[in-house]
Amino acid sequence: MIATMEYVDILDRSEQLGRMILDSDVMEAYNRSQQELDEDQHAQRLIQAFIDIKSHYEDVQRFGRYHPDYNAIMKEVRRVKREMDMNDKVASFKIAERNLQKLLDEISNYVAHSVSEQVKAPQDGAALSDSGCGCGSGGGCGCAS
Structure with missing residues (x-):
């Protein structure tokens, strides 16, 4: 592809949009809450307990x-x-x-x-979520496919 001034301008504007997102209040709130979560030892223990029980859950899911x-x-998975989820930091x-995802979805849209109105844009974090497993059960497995 040959770079033209139009492509260069698009890339420059894309970088500017990216910087605006990184400098936004929504991104600042996200970074602050992530740092608080990372520094909270109790929350980290709860997250680790969930990760541990989730591995058992995945083993059980193979056999149903x-x-x-x-x-x-x-x-146990539901309890943990x-x-x-009830932890304040989490x-x-x-x-x-969710607020950051909403901002990114609005910008994408x-x-x-x-x-063009016919161009499809991801909504509700669909492009980034793991919820759409594509299992073909129509959500019967608990996924949001």
């Missing part, structure tokens, strides 16, 4: 209801996740993360629609 520990692991971080 036929796994002997299915009910116990399912209850609820405990983690909750604050999730709110800041604006850019896409400035090109």
